[in-house]
Amino acid sequence: MDSAPRSAKGRRTRARLIEAGKTVFERDGFLQARISDIAAEASVSHGSFYHYFDSKESLFREVAEQVExxxxxxxxxxxxxxxxxxxxxxxxxxxxxxxxxxxxxxxxxxxxxxxxxxxxxxxxxxxxxxxxxxxxxxxxxxxxxxxxxxxxxxxxxxxxxxxxxxxxxxxxxxxxxxxxxxxxxxxxxxxxxxxxxxxxxxxxxxxxxxxxxxxxxxxxxxxxx
CATH class of the missing domain: 1.10.357.10 (Tetracycline Repressor, domain 2)
Structure with missing residues (x-):
């Protein structure tokens, strides 16, 4: 699992990405979900996504863990x-x-x-x-x-x-x-x-x-x- 950010702003951005990922995964399914769509939903740049998650897969695992x-x-x-x-x-x-x-x-x-x-x-x-x-x-x-x-x-x-x-x-x-x-x-x-x-x-x-x-x-x- 990706390491948690140290700053409060970073933690908020990461949480926003998790929520955005959940929204996009629910809407499009896992295979059709795109990182660019998740970043747009979270109002962050495409490149910023990789400061918090290595891949779409790692984000999905985080979403799954929180839901479970x-x-x-x-x-x-x-x-x-x-x-x-x-x-x-x-x-x-x-x-x-x-x-x-x-x-x-x-x-x-x-x-x-x-x-x-x-x-x-x-x-x-x-x-x-x-x-x-x-x-x-x-x-x-x-x-x-x-x-x-x-x-x-x-x-x-x-x-x-x-x-x-x-x-x-x-x-x-x-x-x-x-x-x-x-x-x-x-x-x-x-x-x-x-x-x-x-x-x-x-x-x-x-x-x-x-x-x-x-x-x-x-x-x-x-x-x-």
Whole structure:
């Protein structure tokens, strides 16, 4: 990765190039994106680009890393949801956060998915995201088992891999492949599946008639990305 500039002005210019690159990559795709267009979008000269990045590829990897970090930050989860004693509510909040973040970044995620098929460094960024999510999920399952809330027979590493992969693949189908889902229905169904997989239904998973009826009434809808 290119070294960060030392001056505040340089850092601002570099950040502007990253944002401009994201805009151009979303609009034109990776292969069609040109450095001259990125420089123009950032309001810098073509030559200035190379003070901050060696190539279009290095800029794209930086964009991908920032986007992937945003997906797993869970920064929008309210403190009361993050610290609630109800494990199902925590799962619901995490699923909503991930899907909402993915929706907002769907255009660039489509490009990242394409580039990761032939660029090892971009693929490694995605692998690191999955590892980070997996470690966090595994730790959460361990705590639930220690508290007597999750099925003790579950292998935490297998469960983290399976459940994390389910949500990530669902997000790709939803926002990139264009499958028809409703966001709130998706959050609720993924939460139910996740809770059932861990054996949490016997420990407080709500099955109220109101929830069941509201879930059935929601018609599928396509969300534009």
């Amino acid at each position: 970090a945003q997906l797993i930050s869970m920064a929008d989860i309210p403190p009361d949801a993050e610290h609630t004693s109800d494990p199902v509510e925590r799962i619901r909040a995490a699923n909503r956060s991930y899907l909402t973040a993915y929706k907002s970044e769907a255009r660039i995620m489509r490009v990242i998915e394409e580039v990761s098929r032939y660029d090892d460094e971009v693929r490694q960024v995605r692998i690191q995201r999955d590892k980070h999510l997996g470690s966090r999920t595994e730790a959460s399952i361990m705590r639930l088992q220690a508290d007597g809330l999750a099925d003790p027979r579950i292998d935490t590493s297998y469960a983290a891999e399976a459940l994390g992969g389910m949500v990530a693949r669902f997000a790709e189908n939803f926002f990139i492949a264009g499958h028809k889902f409703d966001l709130e229905m998706a959050v609720e169904q993924l939460t139910i599946i996740w809770a059932n997989a861990l054996g949490l239904t016997q420990n407080g998973m709500a099955h109220s008639p109101e929830t069941a009826k509201s879930t059935r009434r929601v018609p599928p809808a396509t969300f534009s990305s």
